[in-house]
Amino acid sequence: MVKYSSLDTIFSALSDPTRRAILERLAHGEATVTEIAEPFNMTLPAISKHLHILENAGLITREKEGRVHHLYLAPAPLKTAADWLAEYRQFWDEQFDSLAQYLEATEESGDDQP
Amino acid sequence: MTSPDFQTTLHLNRIFKASRERVFRAWTQADLLEKWFHPVGFHTKVSTLELRVGGAYRLDLTGPNGEHSAFSGNYLEIVPPSRLVFTWVSEATNGEQTLVTLDFIERDGFTEVRLTHDRMADEAMILAHRLGWEACLEQLPTVLGVLP
Numbered sequence: 001m002v003k004y005s006s007l008d009t010i011f012s013a014l015s016d017p018t019r020r021a022i023l024e025r026l027a028h029g030e031a032t033v034t035e036i037a038e039p040f041n042m043t044l045p046a047i048s049k050h051l052h053i054l055e056n057a058g059l060i061t062r063e064k065e066g067r068v069h070h071l072y073l074a075p076a077p078l079k080t081a082a083d084w085l086a087e088y089r090q091f092w093d094e095q096f097d098s099l100a101q102y103l104e105a106t107e108e109s110g111d112d113q114p
Numbered sequence: 115m116t117s118p119d120f121q122t123t124l125h126l127n128r129i130f131k132a133s134r135e136r137v138f139r140a141w142t143q144a145d146l147l148e149k150w151f152h153p154v155g156f157h158t159k160v161s162t163l164e165l166r167v168g169g170a171y172r173l174d175l176t177g178p179n180g181e182h183s184a185f186s187g188n189y190l191e192i193v194p195p196s197r198l199v200f201t202w203v204s205e206a207t208n209g210e211q212t213l214v215t216l217d218f219i220e221r222d223g224f225t226e227v228r229l230t231h232d233r234m235a236d237e238a239m240i241l242a243h244r245l246g247w248e249a250c251l252e253q254l255p256t257v258l259g260v261l262p
Binding site: 011093 | 120121122126128130131132136137140146149150152154210227229231233
């Protein structure tokens with residue numbers, strides 16, 4: 001199921017280095033909760049908390065097979081976040097173009113002097 | 115699968131052929147902002163610009179076909195001519211607060227502008243308020259005449 005999240009929820013989930021490391025790991029393929037927890041010097045409840053935040057942001061999905069939980073990366077929200085950054089990159093780039101033109105045009109006249 | 119993009123902050127740098135005083139003024143004076151803060155063919159109206167910490171700004175951009183977009187926020191840090199930090203709210207941020215930081219670095223008559231646009235504005239706001247309060251509290255004994 002696709003879970004729709006606000007950009008803030010996505011960015012907030014991505015803002016933590018442990019959670020980014022979990023996503024990096026899942027980018028290479030699915031993993032169980034135990035496998036995810038292994039490289040981190042953390043308790044299982046602490047890892048669980050991070051996984052819930054990632055699930056809430058729609059960044060990972062979970063499939064239960066008996067007592068074993070498999071985790072998968074859900075790339076759609078990552079694309080949403082990347083798109084936002086790309087759009088704003090273009091916006092600010094254009095503003096910089098405009099500022100450069102303005103500064104060049106007013107260089108001689110000095111009409112921006114206080 | 116393509117490799118995921120885990121970036122959460124936008125960084126953009128540009129070097130301008132102008133002193134940083136001129137560049138800083140271009141960002142902080144309403145009449146100057148109106149001259150350049152828009153894409154080609156657009157018109158900018160600065161209805162509010164209170165250049166003080168906590169002060170508000172609002173920019174309205176109108177396009178050639180009547181299209182309209184508004185940007186607004188509050189100033190968090192003003193250090194002329196080297197730094198400007200403000201919150202940024204627009205339609206593209208879904209009305210949510212984001213944070214823009216501008217650093218102005220001058221070298222041999224050129225000014226580099228380093229722009230950082232971060233989604234984590236709420237946390238930054240909390241920190242700024244806390245630091246603001248702490249600075250106020252440090253001043254308090256002096257103000258009250260408790261300390262020389």
